[in-house]
Amino acid sequence: MIATIQPGNISGNVTANPSKSAMQRAVAAALLANGKTVIRNPGLSNDCLAALEVAENLGAMVKRVDEEIHITSRGVAPFYDEINCGESGLGIRMFTPIAALADRNITISGHGSLTTRPMHFFEEVLPQLGVQIKSNEGKLPLEILGPLQAKDITIDGSLSSQFLTGLLMAFGSVAEKATITVDNLKSKPYIALTLQLMAHFGVKVRNENFEKFHFESKQTYRAGEYTVEGDWSGAAFLLVAAAVAGKAEVHHLNTQSAQSDKAIMEALEKAGADILPGMFTIIVGKDGLKPFEIDATDCPDLFPPLVALAANCQGTTVIKGVSRLAHKESDRGLTLQQEFGKMGIRIDLDGDLMHVHGGTGIKGARVSSHNDHRIAMACAVAALTADGPVVIDNAEAINKSYPEFYDHLQQLGVTVVTEGETVKH
Numbered sequence: 001m002i003a004t005i006q007p008g009n010i011s012g013n014v015t016a017n018p019s020k021s022a023m024q025r026a027v028a029a030a031l032l033a034n035g036k037t038v039i040r041n042p043g044l045s046n047d048c049l050a051a052l053e054v055a056e057n058l059g060a061m062v063k064r065v066d067e068e069i070h071i072t073s074r075g076v077a078p079f080y081d082e083i084n085c086g087e088s089g090l091g092i093r094m095f096t097p098i099a100a101l102a103d104r105n106i107t108i109s110g111h112g113s114l115t116t117r118p119m120h121f122f123e124e125v126l127p128q129l130g131v132q133i134k135s136n137e138g139k140l141p142l143e144i145l146g147p148l149q150a151k152d153i154t155i156d157g158s159l160s161s162q163f164l165t166g167l168l169m170a171f172g173s174v175a176e177k178a179t180i181t182v183d184n185l186k187s188k189p190y191i192a193l194t195l196q197l198m199a200h201f202g203v204k205v206r207n208e209n210f211e212k213f214h215f216e217s218k219q220t221y222r223a224g225e226y227t228v229e230g231d232w233s234g235a236a237f238l239l240v241a242a243a244v245a246g247k248a249e250v251h252h253l254n255t256q257s258a259q260s261d262k263a264i265m266e267a268l269e270k271a272g273a274d275i276l277p278g279m280f281t282i283i284v285g286k287d288g289l290k291p292f293e294i295d296a297t298d299c300p301d302l303f304p305p306l307v308a309l310a311a312n313c314q315g316t317t318v319i320k321g322v323s324r325l326a327h328k329e330s331d332r333g334l335t336l337q338q339e340f341g342k343m344g345i346r347i348d349l350d351g352d353l354m355h356v357h358g359g360t361g362i363k364g365a366r367v368s369s370h371n372d373h374r375i376a377m378a379c380a381v382a383a384l385t386a387d388g389p390v391v392i393d394n395a396e397a398i399n400k401s402y403p404e405f406y407d408h409l410q411q412l413g414v415t416v417v418t419e420g421e422t423v424k425h
Contacts, residue, residue: 003376003395003406005383006415007364010246014238014408016230016253018043020401024090025165025194026226027051028098029201030071031060032173035223037201039069041252042228046400050086054095057083058102073223075173076101087112087400092140093162096122097170100131100146109141112371121163125155150175150215157185165194168213172203175215185210186324187298189260196258200226229254230280232261234402236305237377239264239284241412243273244312245384247285248412254280260299267294267306271313291315291358300324300332303354304378307336310356311345311382319354335375339367343382343390364388373400380409380416396420 023043028051030037042048052069056062059077063070076098083099083106085091092110099106120138127133130149135142150171157164167180168191185191188210195205202222206214230252242248255262255277265282268275270292274285291313296302300321310317325332333354337347340356344363348355364386369376376397383390395418398405406416 001394001396001418001420003380003392004417005380005390005392005409007384007386007388008245008414010241010248010384010409010412010414012412013249013251014411015251016232016235016238017045017402017404017408018228019231019233019259020045020047021090021190021193021231021233021259022197023048023228024051024088024094025169025197026228027055027071028094028169029197029221030223031055031058031073032075032098032169033201033221033223034074036070036072037223038225039071040067040225040227042067042069043231045403046086047088047091050084050088050091051095054083054085054091058095058099078102078104078106081105082107082109085110085114087114089114089117089160090162090165092119093160094166094169096142096144097126097148097163097166100126100129100144100148101170101173103147105143105145107141107143115140121156121160125153125163125167128153148174150178152179152181154181154183157182161185161187161190164191168194168205169198171215172198172205172219172221176218178215180213182211182213187260187300189258189298193258229257231402232257232259232264233301234405236261236264236302237308237381237405238408238412239268239282240305240309241381241384241409242284243268243271243286243289243309244381245286246412247274247283249281249283251281253282255282261302263294263296263299264302264305267292267302267309270294271309289313291317293318295320297321297324301374303332304336304374305381307340307347307354307356308378308381311340311343311358311362312385314359317356317358319356320352322349322354323352332372332375335370335372336378339370339375339379340382342367343379343386345382362386364390366391366393368392369394369397371397373397373402377402377405380405384414
C-alpha cells in the first residue's frame, strides 16, 4: 500500500491505541492461568493477534465477546505441535520458554524479518533447564522438547530483555526456590512491566536491582480481569506530531506506567515542547524546539519518533543506544539515515550515538517503510512539516503494532490518501 501524507497543522483529541507490550504479556499470563481471564481494551494489531493464536495452539480457548477477549485455559497443554509467532520479536522470545513447559515436541516458527533475527540464546540457555532444542543455524524454525525445569541460572541480558520476560513468566508456573541472575540487562522498564503484570495475575518475584530475580515458593497464575493500558510507543508519534505541527490531546496514557517508552515525555521536555500532563491525558503543543540529548538504550523503539522530533529542532540532537537497533524489523539506524536523508535530514551514526541535524527544512519525498511499522510512522510525522507531500511505500507496515495510526492522524486533521492494499482494522 502507498500512503501520501500532506503537510499541515494538527489539532484535536485522540485515544491512544492499546499497548501491544502489555497485551501480549496478558495473553501469556492468561494462558498460564487456570480458568477464564477477561481482557478489556484488547490490542488487535498483527503482533497481538499472533499472540492470541499462539495461546490457542498451546491449549487455551480464545473468544472475542464485544470489545473484550475471553481466554479460558488450564495451563500449557498444546493442541498442536507447532506455533507461529508471526513477526513479533516479543512473541517468539516470550512464548518459546513458555511452550517449553510442555513435555512434547513443538516447532516454533515466524515470518518476515523474524526469520533473520538471531535466536542462539535459546540454544545457550534452554538446555541448562532440561529442554532439548534445535535451530536453523541460530535462526528459525526452532524445535524444542520440554518440560522446562526451573533452577538457578545466569543469563546474558545485553541482547534482549524479551527472552528474560519469557523465562520469568515460565518460571512463575513451576519454580520453587530458584533464582535467575542477569548480567548487563538492557531495557529494565520492560522487565518492570513484566513483573507488574505477573503480580496482577498472582505471581510475585523478588527483584534484586534487576540483577537477581528470586522465586521463593511454588506459585500459580490466577485467572481474572485485566484492562490493557494505552501504548506509549505508538502514542509517541502522536505526541511528537503535536509538538512539531500544532496541538493535540492524547487520552488513555498512564504517566505511572512501567512502559519504557513513556520516556518520550523526557525528550519532549528537553526539546522545549509545550506539555500539560494529567494522570491519563497528555496535551502537547508546538513551541520553539531546540536540540536535545537523550539515552534511548532502554527504549530503542523510541528512535523513530525521536528522529522525527529532532528533524524539527534547530540544531544537532544526539541520541544514544544505536547498538539496540540492528535486529529490529529493519536495521533501524541505517534505515532512518537512508529515509530521512531522502527528506533532506542528515543523520550521522557514530558507534552507539546518532546525530540528527535538524532545522534544515524537511523536503517532500518518496520514502519506503522497509516493511517496518515504526519507520512508516516516523516518515508520516516528518511529512507534517515538509515543504511538500511525503509518499510512503509499504505503508501497511503499521498493521504490526498500530493499524489505527493513519485514522488517528486524520482525526487530528491530517490529509492522508492511501492506494492499494487497505490498512487492517
